[in-house]
Amino acid sequence: MLIVSAGEVRQILSDQEDNVLDAVRRAYVLHAQGRTVLPHSVFLRFPEDARNRIIGLPAYLGDDTPVAGMKWISSFPGNLDRGLARASAAIVVNSMADGHPVALVEGSTISARRTAASAALAARALAPPAGGVSLIGCGVINFEVLRFLRAALPGLAEVTVFDLDAGRAAAFARRCARWDLKVSVAGGLEEALGAHPLVCLATTAGVPHLGLARCRPGALVLHLSLRDIFPADILAAVNVVDDADHVCRAATSLHLAEQETGNRDFIAADIGEILGGGGWRHDPERVTVYSPFGLGVLDLAVAELVRRTAQRDGIGIWLPDFLTIAPEDLDAD
Structure with missing residues (x-):
């Protein structure tokens, strides 16, 4: 051993x-x-x-x-x-x-780095390269996400961060300064959602607490914490998952959406098929949500x-x- x-x-x-x-x-x-x-x-x-x-x-x-x-x-x-x-x-x-x-x-x-790598792979595969990212939730996961986004998206230059704890957000921003990035702290959740076409949610939320109306058209939301987004906004988005059977359980936002509709027709694609060359067409008008259960x-x-x-x-x-x-x-x- x-x-x-x-x-x-x-x-x-x-x-x-x-x-x-x-x-x-x-x-x-x-x-x-x-x-x-x-x-x-x-x-x-x-x-x-x-x-x-x-x-x-x-x-x-x-x-x-x-x-x-x-x-x-x-x-x-x-x-x-x-x-x-x-x-x-x-x-x-x-x-x-x-x-x-x-x-x-x-x-x-x-665990943190495989989660971050999953997010970075999705960011590279599902939307045009983004020059900036909003990180909502200033903990270990989003710091690792930023590390891997820098590797996957060489053109990334700006970061906007937000956390309910303002002190934690400020400390997180200072940590990000080790890299050659323009870092700012958003004054509120809605400001963070609209700051960039790439958004990453990594919070400890147990129930949905936000909508996606303030996101930019065609934005990609990396929904790592799985329980942030209202079911109605999930149903309005283009949804990509890592495994539908795994992600539609345990009261995730997608599980709640499935309970509302009685089906999983709102799930558009599986990330493994896309990464394997299955093809993907980004919708420039609708928000795309990537919800990986974490396999x-x-x-x-x-x-x-x-x-x-x-x-x-x-x-x-x-x-x-x-x-x-x-x-x-x-x-x-």
Whole structure:
């Protein structure tokens, strides 16, 4: 068993945006080709505690060297008020040769970067290149989105940020200043929605709270947090998803839209088919909304990239006897 810590994951993935984008793109294409197994995520919730949750995402990725595994990720939004990260995660990678777990990889960095890579791939595939982006929600996810948008959209030059916590928005803007970008803080949500033709929503919202009327015609909205947009605005938009069965559940905006209409006819396309060359025609008048549920195969693809690199470069802690069973214990049951 190879154990790879958070610092080691960040070391391995440093300046590897192109490789992460390639891994995520390939996972999406394999999923569209039916070469994955992706059971529904398991949501562990707690009595009298609707805000916090832990989610299990099992997955199988049928690449040239197939692999299976599971991400176990917690979301405790109250951590932010205590100066802690909202999300923490671990990913177990299993060999398909014998089923043995071969790696335990810290997963919060992988989760954030695969989410960001998904958003950046959609931004590159679904709309004309944007010179600016509005980031709504000033946390880890949108910071990583900006990192990957810079890799996917070299012409990106402007960023407008907004958060309900003005102090957090200001601190986020200062962090963005490390890159050669023009950064501004919006005075309100509607200003942020209309500032650029590319908008990314990465909030902790549990129920819909915004419409899209202030977005520019033909804007692309990366709806990463999944529960921000009113169902009526989802129904009026051009909708692209990563997996309709996964995204239309757990009270997402698309799930609510499906409940209103009784169908999924409002979903126009699947991102894996588009990335695989299936063709896409951007509507310059209507808002396009990309709603990725966040598939476990993406975590698995990036975790496997980390595992292979760590094994090659001697990074991490190797426990050769993790699965060793003493002969006298074989008949213990």
